[in-house]
Amino acid sequence: MLTKLTGGKVYDPAHGINGEVRDIFVRDGRIVAHHQADGESPDQEFDCRGKVIMAGAIDMHTHIGGGKVTIARNLLPEDHRGDPVARSGPMRAGAGYVAPSTLTAGYRYAEMGYTAGFEPAVLPINARQAHMEMADTPLMDVGGYAMLGSDDFFLRLMSSGAEQEVINDYVAWTIHSSQCIGIKVVNPGGISAFKFNQRKLDLDENHRYYGVTPRGILQSLARAVHELGVPHPLHVHGCNLGVPGNLDTTLNTITGIEGLPMHLTHIQFHSYGTEGDRKFSSGAAQIAEAINSNPNITADVGQILFGQTVTASGDSMMQYANHAHAHPNKWVCMDIECDAGCGVVPFKYKDQNFVNALQWCIGLEIFLLVEDPWRIFLTTDHPNGAPFTSYPHLIRLLMDKSFRNDMLSTINVDSAALSTLASIDREYSLYEIAIMTRAGAARILGLHDRGHLGAGAAADITVYTEQDDKEAMFTTPDYVFKDGELVVKNGQVIKVVWGNLHTIRPEFDRASIERRLKPYFDRYLTMKMDNFIIRDWEIEDDGRSKIMVHPCRGQA
């Protein structure tokens, strides 16, 4: 069946297409070149004249699956009671706003024109749960980044001076076994240090037991990721999250990676200075400058927006340190399986709170001061900064200077005075939004057939009516196609399909690393190595998810 989208204004930055009026042809779930559809009369035609067409959006850092997300659900039944969702049409019932049930999350993402999301903190021991929850998230392609750096196996390797090759094998083995697409490190070594009653771990501070430093951990893992040819850079949740003055930690982390590719996540939380009476100020200008002048660095912002949310993170050390800010006053902290940990702390960002208001400014400053839209990504670190349903509002703030100023005038005046936001005139264009939420995200993950509208791309397509009110525009797409099927019309799900799991499989010496791992599992852990490894049947057997394997650099 041939589908035609006629006369839309196409934004496809991967191919340099900036608002050109073009027809798009879709067959068998893929976009086909015009000449392949020549002469044929389409079976289905959608009149897109006057409308904006982009590839389906990709959220490259969102907590949509895994143990800590379900802990957040169990922690906050009142969040669900406040937002019940009745069964409707093809959509099943659900609940929740900051920690929605997986079904509801999938429908809401699709209704906003998103067709892919990536869980950034997959504990290898908990990867099954991440995959199960992502599999139960309809209408979305998914994938995960496996967490390393606080697991005892890695720290032992490092502190015993193991060769980089062994570390590379272990990293690759972890990616395969947890069926992931990248590697994440959270508070490098810090989650482990907390188990030894170490309450902080600076970039050049020694882990109290293993003696290694976060700087060393980052170098080791970044090298592994790079040498294995993993498309996505090491995804880094840095040291000292939330600590005033951590701007310096972040700058040192950037220089410390010595030119290797590195992605700094929710960088807003790592951009704080200590100037002024309250010893809390914006470091956005310095951070943006560092990103601008270091082409090996990418970042996603982790913007906060005002309101109630829940912070769910692998960073047990910092979540424990901040538990006094919990709102409501309840929280969870876990040490997990010699693998990592987690902390779940509900939080309310208030516009009249000096710190929160300045955090809001800092995120926006970073967006607006970073020059290369291919190296900065739109996230709220859902749900840590705000639920993902706030993205249209955030897009409006970036595209509409006068709206941004209006919002700025409502926040804590001291915070506004400490921010340069009022003097920043930049407005994001649709093209730049398309880069940040589609083309750039696909590129940084190595997804060849997503995030663009060229021939051969999967037909994940979003059609919007262009509107002055960008929040309204991005809230309610006219059409969303998932793998060529029309799934959303006028912001409502009309058909439910299931997405794919995106992974990579770097080359490595399995026999060699398993000679170390098998006895390690037998001696120290609580399950057998063979039962730890996630096999393809576990993902694909129920017929919904299909595993897609993308090539690493150097692989065919």
Add this chain to the structure above:
Amino acid sequence: MNATPPKVFDNVPSPFCGIASDDLRIAVDGLAIRVLENGDPVTRAGFEVPVTDTTPRIGGKPAGLEQAIQHAAGLLKKAYLPVFSGFGSDVNETRAALSLIESCRGVFDQLKAPAGLRNLLVLSDSGWMTTTLAELKNRVDVLVVFGADIETAFPRFFERFIWVEETLFGADTSQREIIFIGQAPGGKAAHSPDGRPPKVLPCAPAELPQVAAALSALAGGARLQAESVGGIATSDLQAVVDRLKAAQYGVVTWAAGQLDFDHAELTVQQLCKAVVALNKDTRCAGLPLGGQNGDRTASQVAAWITGYPTRISYARGYPEYDPLHNEATKLLAQGEADVLCWVSSLSCTAPPVTSVPTVVIGRSGICLEQEPEVYIPVGVPGIDFPGHIYRCDSVVALPLYQLRQSDLPRAARVLQAIEQALESL
């Protein structure tokens, strides 16, 4: 007699006990299962249940599977408020059940919900700091066991996690200190390899809430006037707190299933408060033990699909959580529920006797105290087909494998088929 030779499987994960041992050696001969190595009373009881019924029944008479499915759908179609319970079930079974329950606007409860809620209510009221089994195995130096005789429900707990040969950090595990508060253990599993018995501070079950509150107060730095609490000298309780404060990684563990008294969640909450207070200066964590026969599994799946962990009603078309009201036996007793659907693929515990029509989708060999209106014997995940379950610490999910070839249907398929039949009625 089966002509094929018996097969032996190694590293078999057990879906029956909450600590999910996966080192079992199991022999399969036709339909007969025998645990050869690393078994214990719980896992053997789970694996070795013989297959009895293989044919569904309607009103006690043999029926075809299709017929039974249609009949069950008919009952659910007519029902005003069907309640589903049992659950013990694996991941796919729970997914299928929740979809059906939503379709027929029923209630999801669990046989073991009372025990589960003793922890879940604390989680949603104040949260907690907890750890998992591998951390326990490698780090614990002082273990406080509150109100539980662990080895009765988790026979291999001490062997697998406490008296281990070595740890990641070179500890001499024989030096680990075990303190029981409440009941003394019935067996010797808590004795160290060199014969040292655990310390026991005995008190009657009715005193456990007070003792927990006292521990929490002492851990927070309070000084108590009372010289004893629940029959235990306050100085002994202070000594426990001091020992935990001096420890490197104290663990306080309890088995909610064994805290069988009203409002036991308040007791659990006090233990959790004590743990949080102790983390001011050292590291300490709680370890809720529990979860048998798939009840933690069903709760996890319910949580991510509905937002709530158990006792969920879809009567209004969306999930509602009411841990007090959405209790199957109570709804049945009060005449508010008019059909009971019992789903139990792992446990053989009989469904409650009730006067409303009952559908039982239960593992072959399940006990039945009355003949249900529809009975569909099903296979067991981890024996008859692959699946997944969650361990008691809620973080680790294990794969389950197929060990034998039986013709028993899967509960997940049966539930899906009932939902499809319902939609075409």
